[in-house]
Amino acid sequence: MNRILLVRTSAIGDLVFASPFVAALRRRYPDAHIAWLVEPGLDGLLAADPCIDELILWPKAEWKRLWRERRLAELRRAVRAFAATLKARDFDTAIDMQSLFKSGWLAWLSGAPRRIGLGSREGSRWLMTEVVPAGGTPGQISSEYRHLARHLGLDTDHFLPRLAVAxxxxxxxxxxxxxxxxxxxxxxxxxxxxxxxxxxxxxxxxxxxxxxxxxxxxxxxxxxxxxxxxxxxxxxxxxxxxxxxxxxxxxxxxxxxxxxxxxxxxxxxxxxxxxxxxxxxxxxxxxxxxxxxxxxxxxxxxxxxxxxxxxxxxxxxxxxxxxxxxxxxxxxxxxxxxxxxxxxxxxxxxxxxxxxx
Structure with missing residues:
Protein backbone atom coordinates (compact mmCIF):
# COMPACT_ATOMS: atom_id res chain seq x y z
CA MET A 1 0.00 0.00 0.00
CA ASN A 2 1.57 3.25 -1.16
CA ARG A 3 -1.42 5.59 -1.42
CA ILE A 4 -4.28 4.81 0.93
CA LEU A 5 -7.71 6.39 1.29
CA LEU A 6 -9.66 5.84 4.51
CA VAL A 7 -13.41 6.43 4.33
CA ARG A 8 -15.15 7.20 7.62
CA THR A 9 -17.08 10.38 6.99
CA SER A 10 -18.88 10.72 10.36
CA ALA A 11 -19.80 10.83 13.28
CA ILE A 12 -17.66 12.29 16.08
CA GLY A 13 -17.72 9.23 18.32
CA ASP A 14 -17.06 6.88 15.41
CA LEU A 15 -14.09 8.98 14.30
CA VAL A 16 -12.70 8.66 17.82
CA PHE A 17 -13.22 4.88 17.80
CA ALA A 18 -11.52 4.60 14.38
CA SER A 19 -8.53 6.76 15.36
CA PRO A 20 -6.17 3.91 16.39
CA PHE A 21 -6.55 2.27 12.98
CA VAL A 22 -4.67 5.03 11.16
CA ALA A 23 -1.82 4.83 13.69
CA ALA A 24 -1.56 1.06 13.14
CA LEU A 25 -1.60 1.65 9.39
CA ARG A 26 1.21 4.21 9.69
CA ARG A 27 3.37 1.83 11.73
CA ARG A 28 3.04 -0.82 9.02
CA TYR A 29 3.47 1.58 6.08
CA PRO A 30 5.63 4.47 7.33
CA ASP A 31 6.20 5.91 3.84
CA ALA A 32 2.65 5.62 2.53
CA HIS A 33 0.47 8.61 1.71
CA ILE A 34 -2.59 8.25 3.95
CA ALA A 35 -5.69 10.35 3.31
CA TRP A 36 -8.95 10.38 5.26
CA LEU A 37 -12.28 11.27 3.64
CA VAL A 38 -14.53 13.10 6.12
CA GLU A 39 -17.42 15.55 6.18
CA PRO A 40 -16.67 19.26 6.63
CA GLY A 41 -16.90 20.37 10.25
CA LEU A 42 -15.52 17.09 11.55
CA ASP A 43 -12.12 17.44 9.90
CA GLY A 44 -10.90 19.59 12.80
CA LEU A 45 -10.94 16.52 15.02
CA LEU A 46 -8.39 14.80 12.76
CA ALA A 47 -6.37 17.76 11.50
CA ALA A 48 -3.55 17.49 14.07
CA ASP A 49 -3.07 13.73 13.72
CA PRO A 50 0.54 13.21 12.60
CA CYS A 51 -0.37 9.87 11.00
CA ILE A 52 -2.67 11.52 8.43
CA ASP A 53 -1.11 13.19 5.40
CA GLU A 54 -4.29 14.64 3.92
CA LEU A 55 -7.92 15.27 4.82
CA ILE A 56 -10.37 15.22 1.93
CA LEU A 57 -13.70 16.90 2.60
CA TRP A 58 -16.83 15.29 1.16
CA PRO A 59 -19.30 18.13 0.45
CA LYS A 60 -22.34 16.08 1.49
CA ALA A 61 -24.42 19.05 2.66
CA GLU A 62 -23.86 20.89 -0.63
CA TRP A 63 -24.89 17.84 -2.64
CA LYS A 64 -28.02 17.40 -0.54
CA ARG A 65 -28.92 21.05 -1.07
CA LEU A 66 -28.60 20.70 -4.85
CA TRP A 67 -30.77 17.57 -4.71
CA ARG A 68 -33.48 19.31 -2.66
CA GLU A 69 -33.51 22.24 -5.05
CA ARG A 70 -33.69 19.81 -8.01
CA ARG A 71 -30.58 21.34 -9.55
CA LEU A 72 -29.64 17.95 -10.90
CA ALA A 73 -27.31 19.10 -13.69
CA GLU A 74 -25.22 21.02 -11.16
CA LEU A 75 -25.24 18.02 -8.84
CA ARG A 76 -23.96 15.74 -11.62
CA ARG A 77 -21.17 18.19 -12.38
CA ALA A 78 -20.26 18.45 -8.69
CA VAL A 79 -20.11 14.67 -8.31
CA ARG A 80 -18.01 14.27 -11.44
CA ALA A 81 -15.61 17.00 -10.31
CA PHE A 82 -15.24 15.40 -6.89
CA ALA A 83 -14.64 11.98 -8.43
CA ALA A 84 -11.99 13.52 -10.68
CA THR A 85 -10.17 15.02 -7.68
CA LEU A 86 -10.17 11.64 -5.97
CA LYS A 87 -8.96 9.76 -9.02
CA ALA A 88 -6.23 12.34 -9.62
CA ARG A 89 -4.67 11.31 -6.30
CA ASP A 90 -4.09 7.84 -7.74
CA PHE A 91 -5.00 5.84 -4.63
CA ASP A 92 -4.10 2.18 -4.88
CA THR A 93 -6.19 1.17 -1.84
CA ALA A 94 -9.44 2.51 -0.37
CA ILE A 95 -10.65 1.20 2.98
CA ASP A 96 -14.32 1.70 3.81
CA MET A 97 -14.59 1.72 7.61
CA GLN A 98 -18.20 2.97 7.64
CA SER A 99 -19.72 -0.08 5.93
CA LEU A 100 -22.67 1.77 4.36
CA PHE A 101 -23.67 2.19 0.74
CA LYS A 102 -22.69 5.87 0.72
CA SER A 103 -19.21 5.16 2.10
CA GLY A 104 -18.73 2.19 -0.21
CA TRP A 105 -19.76 4.34 -3.14
CA LEU A 106 -17.21 6.98 -2.16
CA ALA A 107 -14.50 4.31 -1.97
CA TRP A 108 -15.54 3.10 -5.42
CA LEU A 109 -15.63 6.68 -6.70
CA SER A 110 -11.95 7.05 -5.78
CA GLY A 111 -10.98 4.67 -8.56
CA ALA A 112 -8.69 2.70 -6.22
CA PRO A 113 -8.16 -0.78 -7.73
CA ARG A 114 -8.20 -2.37 -4.27
CA ARG A 115 -11.26 -1.54 -2.18
CA ILE A 116 -11.64 -3.11 1.26
CA GLY A 117 -14.90 -2.97 3.18
CA LEU A 118 -15.50 -3.76 6.84
CA GLY A 119 -18.71 -5.77 7.21
CA SER A 120 -20.11 -3.98 4.16
CA ARG A 121 -23.88 -3.42 4.33
CA GLU A 122 -26.66 -1.88 2.24
CA GLY A 123 -25.26 -3.47 -0.91
CA SER A 124 -21.87 -1.79 -0.55
CA ARG A 125 -20.17 -5.19 -0.70
CA TRP A 126 -20.76 -5.16 -4.46
CA LEU A 127 -18.58 -2.03 -4.70
CA MET A 128 -15.66 -3.64 -2.86
CA THR A 129 -12.95 -5.96 -4.14
CA GLU A 130 -12.56 -7.42 -0.63
CA VAL A 131 -14.94 -7.58 2.33
CA VAL A 132 -13.70 -8.25 5.85
CA PRO A 133 -16.58 -9.82 7.81
CA ALA A 134 -17.68 -7.77 10.82
CA GLY A 135 -16.10 -9.01 14.03
CA GLY A 136 -14.23 -8.11 17.15
CA THR A 137 -14.51 -8.51 20.89
CA PRO A 138 -17.98 -7.44 22.10
CA GLY A 139 -17.85 -4.66 24.67
CA GLN A 140 -14.29 -3.55 23.91
CA ILE A 141 -13.70 -0.02 22.69
CA SER A 142 -12.62 0.22 19.02
CA SER A 143 -13.00 -3.56 18.75
CA GLU A 144 -14.32 -3.59 15.18
CA TYR A 145 -11.40 -1.51 13.93
CA ARG A 146 -8.93 -3.69 15.82
CA HIS A 147 -10.52 -6.67 14.06
CA LEU A 148 -10.01 -4.99 10.67
CA ALA A 149 -6.42 -4.10 11.53
CA ARG A 150 -5.64 -7.69 12.49
CA HIS A 151 -7.17 -8.97 9.26
CA LEU A 152 -4.86 -6.64 7.33
CA GLY A 153 -1.79 -7.76 9.28
CA LEU A 154 -1.35 -4.52 11.21
CA ASP A 155 0.12 -4.18 14.70
CA THR A 156 -2.74 -4.04 17.21
CA ASP A 157 -0.71 -3.62 20.40
CA HIS A 158 -1.90 -0.57 22.38
CA PHE A 159 -4.87 -0.25 20.01
CA LEU A 160 -6.77 2.50 21.83
CA PRO A 161 -8.41 5.74 20.69
CA ARG A 162 -5.91 8.56 20.41
CA LEU A 163 -6.35 12.16 19.36
CA ALA A 164 -4.10 15.17 18.92
CA VAL A 165 -4.83 18.88 19.38
CA ALA A 166 -3.14 21.67 17.47
Whole structure:
Protein backbone atom coordinates (compact mmCIF):
# COMPACT_ATOMS: atom_id res chain seq x y z
CA MET A 1 0.00 0.00 0.00
CA ASN A 2 1.57 3.25 -1.16
CA ARG A 3 -1.42 5.59 -1.42
CA ILE A 4 -4.28 4.81 0.93
CA LEU A 5 -7.71 6.39 1.29
CA LEU A 6 -9.66 5.84 4.51
CA VAL A 7 -13.41 6.43 4.33
CA ARG A 8 -15.15 7.20 7.62
CA THR A 9 -17.08 10.38 6.99
CA SER A 10 -18.88 10.72 10.36
CA ALA A 11 -19.80 10.83 13.28
CA ILE A 12 -17.66 12.29 16.08
CA GLY A 13 -17.72 9.23 18.32
CA ASP A 14 -17.06 6.88 15.41
CA LEU A 15 -14.09 8.98 14.30
CA VAL A 16 -12.70 8.66 17.82
CA PHE A 17 -13.22 4.88 17.80
CA ALA A 18 -11.52 4.60 14.38
CA SER A 19 -8.53 6.76 15.36
CA PRO A 20 -6.17 3.91 16.39
CA PHE A 21 -6.55 2.27 12.98
CA VAL A 22 -4.67 5.03 11.16
CA ALA A 23 -1.82 4.83 13.69
CA ALA A 24 -1.56 1.06 13.14
CA LEU A 25 -1.60 1.65 9.39
CA ARG A 26 1.21 4.21 9.69
CA ARG A 27 3.37 1.83 11.73
CA ARG A 28 3.04 -0.82 9.02
CA TYR A 29 3.47 1.58 6.08
CA PRO A 30 5.63 4.47 7.33
CA ASP A 31 6.20 5.91 3.84
CA ALA A 32 2.65 5.62 2.53
CA HIS A 33 0.47 8.61 1.71
CA ILE A 34 -2.59 8.25 3.95
CA ALA A 35 -5.69 10.35 3.31
CA TRP A 36 -8.95 10.38 5.26
CA LEU A 37 -12.28 11.27 3.64
CA VAL A 38 -14.53 13.10 6.12
CA GLU A 39 -17.42 15.55 6.18
CA PRO A 40 -16.67 19.26 6.63
CA GLY A 41 -16.90 20.37 10.25
CA LEU A 42 -15.52 17.09 11.55
CA ASP A 43 -12.12 17.44 9.90
CA GLY A 44 -10.90 19.59 12.80
CA LEU A 45 -10.94 16.52 15.02
CA LEU A 46 -8.39 14.80 12.76
CA ALA A 47 -6.37 17.76 11.50
CA ALA A 48 -3.55 17.49 14.07
CA ASP A 49 -3.07 13.73 13.72
CA PRO A 50 0.54 13.21 12.60
CA CYS A 51 -0.37 9.87 11.00
CA ILE A 52 -2.67 11.52 8.43
CA ASP A 53 -1.11 13.19 5.40
CA GLU A 54 -4.29 14.64 3.92
CA LEU A 55 -7.92 15.27 4.82
CA ILE A 56 -10.37 15.22 1.93
CA LEU A 57 -13.70 16.90 2.60
CA TRP A 58 -16.83 15.29 1.16
CA PRO A 59 -19.30 18.13 0.45
CA LYS A 60 -22.34 16.08 1.49
CA ALA A 61 -24.42 19.05 2.66
CA GLU A 62 -23.86 20.89 -0.63
CA TRP A 63 -24.89 17.84 -2.64
CA LYS A 64 -28.02 17.40 -0.54
CA ARG A 65 -28.92 21.05 -1.07
CA LEU A 66 -28.60 20.70 -4.85
CA TRP A 67 -30.77 17.57 -4.71
CA ARG A 68 -33.48 19.31 -2.66
CA GLU A 69 -33.51 22.24 -5.05
CA ARG A 70 -33.69 19.81 -8.01
CA ARG A 71 -30.58 21.34 -9.55
CA LEU A 72 -29.64 17.95 -10.90
CA ALA A 73 -27.31 19.10 -13.69
CA GLU A 74 -25.22 21.02 -11.16
CA LEU A 75 -25.24 18.02 -8.84
CA ARG A 76 -23.96 15.74 -11.62
CA ARG A 77 -21.17 18.19 -12.38
CA ALA A 78 -20.26 18.45 -8.69
CA VAL A 79 -20.11 14.67 -8.31
CA ARG A 80 -18.01 14.27 -11.44
CA ALA A 81 -15.61 17.00 -10.31
CA PHE A 82 -15.24 15.40 -6.89
CA ALA A 83 -14.64 11.98 -8.43
CA ALA A 84 -11.99 13.52 -10.68
CA THR A 85 -10.17 15.02 -7.68
CA LEU A 86 -10.17 11.64 -5.97
CA LYS A 87 -8.96 9.76 -9.02
CA ALA A 88 -6.23 12.34 -9.62
CA ARG A 89 -4.67 11.31 -6.30
CA ASP A 90 -4.09 7.84 -7.74
CA PHE A 91 -5.00 5.84 -4.63
CA ASP A 92 -4.10 2.18 -4.88
CA THR A 93 -6.19 1.17 -1.84
CA ALA A 94 -9.44 2.51 -0.37
CA ILE A 95 -10.65 1.20 2.98
CA ASP A 96 -14.32 1.70 3.81
CA MET A 97 -14.59 1.72 7.61
CA GLN A 98 -18.20 2.97 7.64
CA SER A 99 -19.72 -0.08 5.93
CA LEU A 100 -22.67 1.77 4.36
CA PHE A 101 -23.67 2.19 0.74
CA LYS A 102 -22.69 5.87 0.72
CA SER A 103 -19.21 5.16 2.10
CA GLY A 104 -18.73 2.19 -0.21
CA TRP A 105 -19.76 4.34 -3.14
CA LEU A 106 -17.21 6.98 -2.16
CA ALA A 107 -14.50 4.31 -1.97
CA TRP A 108 -15.54 3.10 -5.42
CA LEU A 109 -15.63 6.68 -6.70
CA SER A 110 -11.95 7.05 -5.78
CA GLY A 111 -10.98 4.67 -8.56
CA ALA A 112 -8.69 2.70 -6.22
CA PRO A 113 -8.16 -0.78 -7.73
CA ARG A 114 -8.20 -2.37 -4.27
CA ARG A 115 -11.26 -1.54 -2.18
CA ILE A 116 -11.64 -3.11 1.26
CA GLY A 117 -14.90 -2.97 3.18
CA LEU A 118 -15.50 -3.76 6.84
CA GLY A 119 -18.71 -5.77 7.21
CA SER A 120 -20.11 -3.98 4.16
CA ARG A 121 -23.88 -3.42 4.33
CA GLU A 122 -26.66 -1.88 2.24
CA GLY A 123 -25.26 -3.47 -0.91
CA SER A 124 -21.87 -1.79 -0.55
CA ARG A 125 -20.17 -5.19 -0.70
CA TRP A 126 -20.76 -5.16 -4.46
CA LEU A 127 -18.58 -2.03 -4.70
CA MET A 128 -15.66 -3.64 -2.86
CA THR A 129 -12.95 -5.96 -4.14
CA GLU A 130 -12.56 -7.42 -0.63
CA VAL A 131 -14.94 -7.58 2.33
CA VAL A 132 -13.70 -8.25 5.85
CA PRO A 133 -16.58 -9.82 7.81
CA ALA A 134 -17.68 -7.77 10.82
CA GLY A 135 -16.10 -9.01 14.03
CA GLY A 136 -14.23 -8.11 17.15
CA THR A 137 -14.51 -8.51 20.89
CA PRO A 138 -17.98 -7.44 22.10
CA GLY A 139 -17.85 -4.66 24.67
CA GLN A 140 -14.29 -3.55 23.91
CA ILE A 141 -13.70 -0.02 22.69
CA SER A 142 -12.62 0.22 19.02
CA SER A 143 -13.00 -3.56 18.75
CA GLU A 144 -14.32 -3.59 15.18
CA TYR A 145 -11.40 -1.51 13.93
CA ARG A 146 -8.93 -3.69 15.82
CA HIS A 147 -10.52 -6.67 14.06
CA LEU A 148 -10.01 -4.99 10.67
CA ALA A 149 -6.42 -4.10 11.53
CA ARG A 150 -5.64 -7.69 12.49
CA HIS A 151 -7.17 -8.97 9.26
CA LEU A 152 -4.86 -6.64 7.33
CA GLY A 153 -1.79 -7.76 9.28
CA LEU A 154 -1.35 -4.52 11.21
CA ASP A 155 0.12 -4.18 14.70
CA THR A 156 -2.74 -4.04 17.21
CA ASP A 157 -0.71 -3.62 20.40
CA HIS A 158 -1.90 -0.57 22.38
CA PHE A 159 -4.87 -0.25 20.01
CA LEU A 160 -6.77 2.50 21.83
CA PRO A 161 -8.41 5.74 20.69
CA ARG A 162 -5.91 8.56 20.41
CA LEU A 163 -6.35 12.16 19.36
CA ALA A 164 -4.10 15.17 18.92
CA VAL A 165 -4.83 18.88 19.38
CA ALA A 166 -3.14 21.67 17.47
CA UNK A 167 -1.29 24.26 19.55
CA UNK A 168 -3.55 27.11 18.43
CA UNK A 169 -6.64 25.27 19.66
CA UNK A 170 -4.95 24.59 22.98
CA UNK A 171 -4.19 28.30 23.32
CA UNK A 172 -7.77 29.26 22.45
CA UNK A 173 -9.12 26.79 25.00
CA UNK A 174 -6.83 28.14 27.71
CA UNK A 175 -7.84 31.71 26.90
CA UNK A 176 -11.50 30.73 27.17
CA UNK A 177 -10.86 29.05 30.50
CA UNK A 178 -9.02 32.13 31.77
CA UNK A 179 -12.04 34.29 30.94
CA UNK A 180 -13.96 32.24 33.48
CA UNK A 181 -11.21 32.08 36.08
CA UNK A 182 -10.36 28.45 35.34
CA UNK A 183 -7.05 26.68 34.73
CA UNK A 184 -6.12 23.35 33.09
CA UNK A 185 -6.95 20.27 35.24
CA UNK A 186 -9.04 22.39 37.61
CA UNK A 187 -12.38 21.71 35.95
CA UNK A 188 -14.56 18.76 34.96
CA UNK A 189 -16.05 18.57 31.47
CA UNK A 190 -19.70 17.53 31.45
CA UNK A 191 -21.02 16.11 28.15
CA UNK A 192 -24.78 15.75 28.78
CA UNK A 193 -26.13 16.08 25.23
CA UNK A 194 -26.68 13.91 22.17
CA UNK A 195 -29.03 13.89 19.22
CA UNK A 196 -31.28 11.27 20.85
CA UNK A 197 -33.26 11.91 24.07
CA UNK A 198 -33.10 8.25 25.10
CA UNK A 199 -29.34 8.74 25.59
CA UNK A 200 -29.80 11.68 27.99
CA UNK A 201 -29.44 11.62 31.76
CA UNK A 202 -31.68 13.96 33.80
CA UNK A 203 -30.92 17.64 34.31
CA UNK A 204 -31.48 17.13 38.04
CA UNK A 205 -28.76 14.51 38.00
CA UNK A 206 -26.31 16.82 36.24
CA UNK A 207 -27.08 19.67 38.61
CA UNK A 208 -26.53 17.52 41.70
CA UNK A 209 -23.38 16.08 40.19
CA UNK A 210 -21.95 19.53 39.40
CA UNK A 211 -22.34 20.53 43.05
CA UNK A 212 -20.78 17.33 44.37
CA UNK A 213 -17.84 17.40 41.95
CA UNK A 214 -17.09 20.97 43.08
CA UNK A 215 -17.43 20.16 46.79
CA UNK A 216 -15.41 16.94 46.83
CA UNK A 217 -12.86 17.32 44.04
CA UNK A 218 -12.60 21.11 43.77
CA UNK A 219 -13.44 20.91 40.06
CA UNK A 220 -15.79 23.39 38.42
CA UNK A 221 -18.22 21.87 35.92
CA UNK A 222 -17.72 23.03 32.31
CA UNK A 223 -20.77 22.00 30.27
CA UNK A 224 -20.07 21.44 26.58
CA UNK A 225 -22.44 20.87 23.68
CA UNK A 226 -23.77 22.42 20.51
CA UNK A 227 -25.59 25.71 19.86
CA UNK A 228 -29.04 24.11 20.30
CA UNK A 229 -28.08 23.04 23.83
CA UNK A 230 -27.11 26.47 25.19
CA UNK A 231 -30.24 26.90 27.31
CA UNK A 232 -30.08 23.42 28.85
CA UNK A 233 -26.38 23.93 29.63
CA UNK A 234 -27.19 27.28 31.24
CA UNK A 235 -29.83 25.66 33.47
CA UNK A 236 -27.33 23.07 34.68
CA UNK A 237 -24.68 25.72 35.33
CA UNK A 238 -27.03 27.97 37.30
CA UNK A 239 -27.64 25.22 39.84
CA UNK A 240 -23.97 24.78 40.77
CA UNK A 241 -21.48 27.36 42.11
CA UNK A 242 -18.63 27.94 39.71
CA UNK A 243 -20.14 25.93 36.84
CA UNK A 244 -19.68 27.35 33.34
CA UNK A 245 -21.93 26.74 30.34
CA UNK A 246 -19.89 26.67 27.13
CA UNK A 247 -22.33 24.79 24.89
CA UNK A 248 -22.22 26.43 21.47
CA UNK A 249 -19.25 28.61 22.46
CA UNK A 250 -16.47 26.52 20.92
CA UNK A 251 -15.47 24.91 17.67
CA UNK A 252 -15.07 21.13 17.63
CA UNK A 253 -11.25 21.23 17.95
CA UNK A 254 -11.52 23.81 20.75
CA UNK A 255 -13.97 21.54 22.59
CA UNK A 256 -11.49 18.70 22.09
CA UNK A 257 -8.76 20.87 23.61
CA UNK A 258 -10.97 21.51 26.64
CA UNK A 259 -11.50 17.76 27.05
CA UNK A 260 -7.76 17.14 26.73
CA UNK A 261 -6.95 19.64 29.52
CA UNK A 262 -9.77 18.67 31.90
CA UNK A 263 -9.25 17.06 35.27
CA UNK A 264 -12.26 14.80 34.71
CA UNK A 265 -14.82 14.03 32.00
CA UNK A 266 -18.34 12.79 32.72
CA UNK A 267 -20.80 12.27 29.90
CA UNK A 268 -23.36 10.16 28.13
CA UNK A 269 -22.82 8.21 24.91
CA UNK A 270 -21.58 11.11 22.82
CA UNK A 271 -18.40 12.02 20.98
CA UNK A 272 -17.13 14.43 23.63
CA UNK A 273 -17.24 11.68 26.26
CA UNK A 274 -15.32 9.26 24.06
CA UNK A 275 -12.69 11.94 23.51
CA UNK A 276 -11.91 11.75 27.21
CA UNK A 277 -10.57 8.22 26.84
CA UNK A 278 -8.69 9.19 23.68
CA UNK A 279 -6.84 11.96 25.54
CA UNK A 280 -6.21 9.88 28.66
CA UNK A 281 -8.39 12.19 30.74
CA UNK A 282 -10.12 10.41 33.67
CA UNK A 283 -13.54 9.61 32.23
CA UNK A 284 -16.88 8.26 33.44
CA UNK A 285 -19.35 7.33 30.68
CA UNK A 286 -23.08 6.82 31.31
CA UNK A 287 -24.75 4.37 28.92
CA UNK A 288 -28.37 3.29 28.81
CA UNK A 289 -30.22 2.70 25.55
CA UNK A 290 -26.88 2.18 23.82
CA UNK A 291 -23.79 0.22 24.81
CA UNK A 292 -20.92 0.94 22.41
CA UNK A 293 -18.42 -0.57 24.87
CA UNK A 294 -18.06 -1.59 28.50
CA UNK A 295 -14.27 -1.91 28.50
CA UNK A 296 -12.57 1.40 27.69
CA UNK A 297 -9.14 -0.23 27.78
CA UNK A 298 -7.85 2.16 30.44
CA UNK A 299 -8.06 1.97 34.24
CA UNK A 300 -8.87 5.69 34.39
CA UNK A 301 -11.97 5.33 32.20
CA UNK A 302 -15.10 3.61 33.50
CA UNK A 303 -18.53 2.83 32.10
CA UNK A 304 -21.80 2.82 34.03
CA UNK A 305 -24.46 0.62 32.42
CA UNK A 306 -27.26 -0.90 34.47
CA UNK A 307 -27.85 -3.82 32.11
CA UNK A 308 -31.65 -3.70 32.21
CA UNK A 309 -33.46 -6.38 30.22
CA UNK A 310 -34.67 -3.81 27.68
CA UNK A 311 -31.23 -2.30 27.16
CA UNK A 312 -29.68 -1.63 24.74
CA UNK A 313 -32.73 -0.70 22.68
CA UNK A 314 -30.84 1.84 20.55
CA UNK A 315 -33.39 3.68 18.41
CA UNK A 316 -36.44 1.63 19.46
CA UNK A 317 -37.21 2.32 23.14
CA UNK A 318 -39.93 0.19 24.68
CA UNK A 319 -40.19 2.06 28.00
CA UNK A 320 -42.71 4.70 26.97
CA UNK A 321 -40.20 7.47 27.50
CA UNK A 322 -39.21 6.71 31.12
CA UNK A 323 -35.65 5.73 30.09
CA UNK A 324 -35.03 3.96 33.40
CA UNK A 325 -31.78 2.57 32.00
CA UNK A 326 -30.28 6.03 32.52
CA UNK A 327 -32.54 7.74 35.03
CA UNK A 328 -31.96 4.97 37.57
CA UNK A 329 -28.26 5.89 37.63
CA UNK A 330 -27.85 8.02 40.75
CA UNK A 331 -25.27 10.79 41.27
CA UNK A 332 -23.74 8.80 44.12
CA UNK A 333 -22.88 5.96 41.72
CA UNK A 334 -21.29 8.43 39.32
CA UNK A 335 -19.26 9.93 42.15
CA UNK A 336 -18.03 6.46 43.15
CA UNK A 337 -16.72 5.86 39.63
CA UNK A 338 -15.23 9.35 39.48
CA UNK A 339 -13.24 8.63 42.65
CA UNK A 340 -11.99 5.41 41.06
CA UNK A 341 -10.75 6.99 37.82
CA UNK A 342 -9.14 9.92 39.63
CA UNK A 343 -7.37 7.54 42.00
CA UNK A 344 -6.03 5.55 39.04
CA UNK A 345 -4.66 8.69 37.42
CA UNK A 346 -3.06 9.86 40.67
CA UNK A 347 -1.43 6.45 40.99
CA UNK A 348 -0.17 6.60 37.41
CA UNK A 349 1.30 10.07 37.90
CA UNK A 350 3.01 8.92 41.06
CA UNK A 351 4.51 6.00 39.16
CA UNK A 352 5.81 8.30 36.43
CA UNK A 353 7.40 10.57 39.04
CA UNK A 354 9.14 7.58 40.63
CA UNK A 355 10.51 6.47 37.26
CA UNK A 356 11.71 10.01 36.47
CA UNK A 357 13.50 10.19 39.82
Missing amino acids: DDNTRKARALLAEHGLAPRRYAVFAPFTTRPQKHWSEDGWQALARRVREEFGLAAVILGGPSEREAARRIALAAPGAVALAGATSLPEAAALVAQAGLVIGVDTGLTHMGSAFGTPTVALFGSTRPYLDAGRPDARVIWLGLACSPCRRRPSCGGSHDCLHDIHPGRVMDEARTVLAHQAQRRGHHKEKAA
